Amino acid sequence: MAALILELAACAAPRYQSAYRYEPPTDMAGRTCLEACTRKIAICREQCTATSQACLKNLAPLVDERYNADMKRYETELGRYRREVLQYDLYLSLNWGYPYSWHHGLWPYSPWEMPYYSPPVPPAKPSRSAEFERLRGERCDVDCGCQSIYDACFLACGGKKIPEVKCISNCPP
Numbered sequence: 001m002a003a004l005i006l007e008l009a010a011c012a013a014p015r016y017q018s019a020y021r022y023e024p025p026t027d028m029a030g031r032t033c034l035e036a037c038t039r040k041i042a043i044c045r046e047q048c049t050a051t052s053q054a055c056l057k058n059l060a061p062l063v064d065e066r067y068n069a070d071m072k073r074y075e076t077e078l079g080r081y082r083r084e085v086l087q088y089d090l091y092l093s094l095n096w097g098y099p100y101s102w103h104h105g106l107w108p109y110s111p112w113e114m115p116y117y118s119p120p121v122p123p124a125k126p127s128r129s130a131e132f133e134r135l136r137g138e139r140c141d142v143d144c145g146c147q148s149i150y151d152a153c154f155l156a157c158g159g160k161k162i163p164e165v166k167c168i169s170n171c172p173p
Contacts, residue, residue: 033157
């Protein structure tokens with residue numbers, strides 16, 4: 001009982017999130033420098049977007065190649081699945097693979113549900129969109145590092161980056 005209460009109490013523990021608060025420089029030279037930082041991050045993000053778009057355009061032939069290979073493997077697995085289904089149906093019709101097929105020991109019925117083994121599992125059909133999303137995640141979703149460049153520039157201009165921890169759920173009063 002005490003363990004249950006402890007587990008329930010742990011579920012109600014507050015959750016915190018780390019964030020940063022940026023304090024800009026107060027002098028005019030620092031603010032001018034900060035405008036240059038803003039331009040740098042805008043240029044970095046534009047370059048990152050252009051790189052990402054080029055990567056997505058280059059993915060199309062690779063997606064087609066991998067999808068075609070997946071379809072060939074799927075067709076092979078589908079043929080194997082069909083053979084296994086035929087074998088499964090044959091075993092069911094001949095009552096092979098079942099213990100006590102003619103009598104059930106001392107029982108007038110079988111205490112186990114039929115059939116004693118499961119039918120074969122069909123293969124999963126590949127999807128072009130799933131392959132595209134997988135490759136996009138592997139190759140094109142790359143952090144360009146724009147935020148770290150901005151942070152270094154912001155601090156060099158005299159700004160302050162202050163870490164904060166905020167309660168986001170189950171907060172104490």
